């Protein structure tokens with residue numbers, strides 16, 4: 001079975017009941033690649049805010065536990081904030097997802113363990129306040145930092161265990177207060193985990209919708225490019241068609257007018273092509289047209305445009321070219337087709353396929369127009385046909 005395309009994977013993920021916290025592998029990798037850097041930056045900012053709040057509790061420590069203040073300050077500022085800042089700076093560099101989440105989870109657990117230790121230093125009269133700080137740590141972990149759910153769950157369980165290890169055997173609180181503290185912390189854990197789960201689900205769903213829009217836009221862009229190419233290309237010769245020629249011609253004319261530079265047109269027509277068709281058949285005529293087109297294309301300079309204007313008529317747009325060079329290019333094209341040696345048994349004049357070419361060149365002025373120059377090239381072509389074909393003629397106004 002064929003592997004599903006990114007678009008199919010995406011539609012399947014959107015179609016599923018949206019409660020899963022993991023996409024199929026490819027999509028999951030793309031999710032991490034697309035959102036990882038931004039998440040690292042957000043985690044850095046929310047982490048710094050959490051550390052500031054954590055350290056602001058030094059005010060309460062100073063008021064409630066002045067005797068232990070300096071020891072507690074060393075724990076909060078030196079241990080938790082010190083390691084915390086280092087971890088956040090590292091997270092900001094955009095490490096892989098599991099390292100980023102795991103590292104922050106460890107810092108949160110360290111914060112909880114330190115809060116437990118601070119609780120154990122408390123005088124009996126104020127120990128009852130500390131469980132509130134445990135709840136705040138869970139709030140920070142699950143809502144503000146919003147670790148990915150799996151990490152949030154493990155961190156919460158570790159925090160609850162640490163909290164229970166400090167509070168349950170503690171002699172600082174009566175049983176009623178311990179029960180209240182445990183229930184409050186447990187309730188906070190459940191509520192914040194539930195919110196964390198919903199946050200991640202909605203982040204993932206938003207990502208899927210955004211990705212679908214991006215994929216649709218890029219598919220649309222690709223289709224537009226294909227359609228534009230089709231609408232501007234001649235299907236038989238794969239050369240630009242008349243529409244494309246006119247578009248480029250108008251633009252180059254304006255540029256030549258602004259810069260007072262030459263612009264030139266070579267009008268090329270296969271000689272006695274009606275006879276060729278009649279003699280060899282339309283299908284062979286098509287092959288001949290494509291061969292002649294490729295030969296003309298092979299002689300053009302990089303900056304010039306070759307187009308099939310219709311039927312057996314081609315044109316070359318020349319920019320920044322003097323008359324001598326234009327005639328040289330025309331002569332090169334004429335001779336390249338002659339030396340192809342494509343048999344033309346019905347020509348009457350020669351035995352192989354040849355072309356006649358009209359050359360017209362000008363520096364645009366307010367009195368001249370693109371259509372006027374085309375007419376000049378057409379008249380020169382007509383003159384080439386009149387001079388026995390298989391030759392190049394220059395428009396009278398270009399000489």
Ligand SMILES: Nc1nc2c(ncn2[C@@H]2O[C@H](COP(=O)(O)OP(=O)(O)OP(=O)(O)O)[C@@H](O)[C@H]2O)c(=O)[nH]1
Nearest residue numbers: 269270271272273274275277282285286311312385
């Ligand atoms: N095979 C083929 N023939 C085409 C195509 N488009 C136009 N033609 C033929 O090209 C021929 C052009 O003939 P004319 O315009 O009379 O000119 P000519 O016979 O080349 O004569 P001169 O231009 O005077 O040398 C016609 O027979 C058209 O049917 C095409 O896409 N394929």
